[in-house]
Amino acid sequence: MTSFLRSLSAEQQVSLVFVVLFGLLVLASGAALLLSLRERKKAEPTHDRHQRLQDYQALLRNSWLMALVFWVGWAAGDGVAIALFGFVSFFILREFISLSPTRRGDHRSLVLAFFVVLPLQYALVWNREFNLFTVFIPVYVFLAIPVVSALGNDPQRFLERNAKLQWGIMVCVYGMSHVPALLLLNFPRFAGKTAFLVFFLVLVVQTCMLVQHLVAWRLNRPVAPAISQSFQWRSWAAGLLAGGLLGAALAGLTPFKPLPALAMALIACAAGSLGHLVMKAIKRDRGITHWGSAGRSVTGASGLLDRVDALCFAAPVFFHSVRWNFNL
Numbered sequence: 282m283t284s285f286l287r288s289l290s291a292e293q294q295v296s297l298v299f300v301v302l303f304g305l306l307v308l309a310s311g312a313a314l315l316l317s318l319r320e321r322k323k324a325e326p327t328h329d330r331h332q333r334l335q336d337y338q339a340l341l342r343n344s345w346l347m348a349l350v351f352w353v354g355w356a357a358g359d360g361v362a363i364a365l366f367g368f369v370s371f372f373i374l375r376e377f378i379s380l381s382p383t384r385r386g387d388h389r390s391l392v393l394a395f396f397v398v399l400p401l402q403y404a405l406v407w408n409r410e411f412n413l414f415t416v417f418i419p420v421y422v423f424l425a426i427p428v429v430s431a432l433g434n435d436p437q438r439f440l441e442r443n444a445k446l447q448w449g450i451m452v453c454v455y456g457m458s459h460v461p462a463l464l465l466l467n468f469p470r471f472a473g474k475t476a477f478l479v480f481f482l483v484l485v486v487q488t489c490m491l492v493q494h495l496v497a498w499r500l501n502r503p504v505a506p507a508i509s510q511s512f513q514w515r516s517w518a519a520g521l522l523a524g525g526l527l528g529a530a531l532a533g534l535t536p537f538k539p540l541p542a543l544a545m546a547l548i549a550c551a552a553g554s555l556g557h558l559v560m561k562a563i564k565r566d567r568g569i570t571h572w573g574s575a576g577r578s579v580t581g582a583s584g585l586l587d588r589v590d591a592l593c594f595a596a597p598v599f600f601h602s603v604r605w606n607f608n609l
Contacts, residue, residue: 346588363461367403373586374453380567381445386435399454406462418455456593459600477534485524486595489550493520508562524550549599556594
């Protein structure tokens with residue numbers, strides 16, 4: 282099997298991974314259908330089990346969406362992939378801001394965020410200016426946003442308003458921009474195969490999230506019940522274990538050896554699952570359960586942020602871990 286994979290070109294290897302990925306998603310979708318039919322046969326399905334089934338189905342839809350986005354990005358080339366993720370950042374930032382109260386004094390800051398910060402961040406990715414790309418938002422933008430807001434001459438809830446905008450930029454623009462940045466890393470003896478890093482990241486994080494929700498189905502000991510019913514220590518550990526083992530199994534498709542691949546997968550899974558919990562806390566604070574209510578668009582993106590929130594947290598941690606490990 283190994284010799285067969287090595288005999289394939291980089292493009293053929295990536296294509297094969299996509300075939301396997303979509304095949305696994307079909308199997309997972311079949312399992313979700315069987316679980317749904319099983320629940321319907323019960324006379325009185327409990328609310329918790331029904332909610333967990335909905336969460337699992339939502340995660341499955343998220344996995345399909347991300348797989349399709351990555352396939353389109355890979356097939357169209359690096360430039361289109363960067364532009365595609367830029368549009369994703371635009372829509373999820375719009376979604377985040379739409380459900381966060383703003384005032385007239387925030388208009389200048391919002392224009393800066395959407396039409397200056399976002400395109401500049403992705404331009405830095407395109408130009409491979411990774412040193413500036415990693416500090417542009419956390420340093421320069423975080424200082425510029427409150428200055429522009431102060432010029433709006435509206436001191437009411439100034440700190441809260443700016444913190445919300447800064448947090449939205451950090452998650453929706455900074456976090457998401459690290460995904461296409463993985464495609465542009467320059468690895469020795471790994472040219473043309475950086476798409477495997479994106480597959481690795483997405484597969485291990487989504488596997489972790491799916492397993493966490495499936496195990497939580499059988500348990501009832503949530504750590505923070507007011508925020509999430511699916512985040513339990515045992516289910517979280519099971520998700521990390523599943524993601525980590527999958528990462529070790531996929532080591533042959535990456536520049537990692539099995540043990541470093543395991544460590545990288547665990548880092549990505551921990552960051553993604555904990556980030557997902559944080560985003561759930563933000564949604565509860567806003568009084569909603571999904572960024573797009575019941576699949577109906579209230580912000581123009583139909584809950585797109587629900588589909589990528591874990592990735593927004595996992596991508597920067599994974600990206601910088603890879604750069605540190607390989608001294609890139």
